[in-house]
Amino acid sequence: MTDQIELAELHDQPVLKLQTPDGAVALISQHGAQVLSWIPAGGQDRLYLSPRAVFDGKRPIRGGVPVCFPQFAGHGPLPFHGFARRHRWQVVGTRAGKDYAVATLRLTEDADTLPIWPHAFTAEMSVSIGGGRLDMELEVQNTGDAPFSFTAALHTYLKVGEVEALRIEGLRGLAYTDTADAGRLKKETGIGVVVEGEVDRIYHDAPPTLLLREEHRAMGIHAENFPDVVVWNPWVDKCAALDDMPADGFRRMLCVEAAAVREPIELAAGASWWGRQSLVAM
Numbered sequence: 237m238t239d240q241i242e243l244a245e246l247h248d249q250p251v252l253k254l255q256t257p258d259g260a261v262a263l264i265s266q267h268g269a270q271v272l273s274w275i276p277a278g279g280q281d282r283l284y285l286s287p288r289a290v291f292d293g294k295r296p297i298r299g300g301v302p303v304c305f306p307q308f309a310g311h312g313p314l315p316f317h318g319f320a321r322r323h324r325w326q327v328v329g330t331r332a333g334k335d336y337a338v339a340t341l342r343l344t345e346d347a348d349t350l351p352i353w354p355h356a357f358t359a360e361m362s363v364s365i366g367g368g369r370l371d372m373e374l375e376v377q378n379t380g381d382a383p384f385s386f387t388a389a390l391h392t393y394l395k396v397g398e399v400e401a402l403r404i405e406g407l408r409g410l411a412y413t414d415t416a417d418a419g420r421l422k423k424e425t426g427i428g429v430v431v432e433g434e435v436d437r438i439y440h441d442a443p444p445t446l447l448l449r450e451e452h453r454a455m456g457i458h459a460e461n462f463p464d465v466v467v468w469n470p471w472v473d474k475c476a477a478l479d480d481m482p483a484d485g486f487r488r489m490l491c492v493e494a495a496a497v498r499e500p501i502e503l504a505a506g507a508s509w510w511g512r513q514s515l516v517a518m
Contacts, residue, residue: 356380403428
């Protein structure tokens with residue numbers, strides 16, 4: 237560890253604290269390799285963490301950036317969103333410089349994963365901060381002797397001032413699966429996507445860059461090697477049914493997730509894959 241990267245605790249759970257000389261800060265939980273907080277230099281936290289999130293080292297933590305692997309949502313036989321967000325990852329690397337700090341955490345198969353997903357693998361989550369930028373990269377390697385496939389996402393909860401007052405630009409013309417409407421395939425026709433009710437959409441063949449625009453600020457959202465983008469807000473009724481969210485929590489968050497869902501990633505023995513999402517505060 238360095239002066240810019242330290243081990244700490246949040247609600248009695250181990251976290252890594254990354255900080256840079258310019259004032260950027262991030263907290264990463266070892267439970268799920270989950271970024272819980274990201275404060276750009278000179279700014280405020282841009283990730284939503286539910287005030288009712290459970291920190292017991294077992295349940296997924298509601299908010300931040302959960303890692304969905306090796307399954308997104310209910311797209312398969314595994315537990316919802318896979319098992320990666322429920323396991324403790326090991327810190328395998330840290331480094332820092334005058335304008336950045338980065339940490340890498342690793343998960344491999346074990347006695348809990350093999351009975352439900354019988355594959356040897358290594359997953360690494362690398363998180364880097366500096367200035368007004370957060371970079372997150374998920375890398376998966378097939379360390380076994382047989383091929384496997386998976387779906388994945390970086391389930392990014394963005395903290396917003398008022399969800400009804402924002403719009404997402406860059407999705408016009410894209411086909412999307414509307415999970416909130418029985419999985420029907422639709423086409424985005426709006427110049428900007430606005431949230432006026434429950435939104436649960438998987439946009440396909442997404443462009444690399446989107447813009448989340450609010451009244452007095454914006455955020456650039458960049459993805460590499462993730463072909464899909466998930467946009468999710470549970471709205472009133474579904475939010476109220478979540479015991480780890482306040483009833484009005486839906487107003488302060490919007491998930492914009494880099495994802496690989498429609499076409500599972502196929503990995504031959506010895507092969508690897510990576511996908512990256514970057515957030516740039518404006």
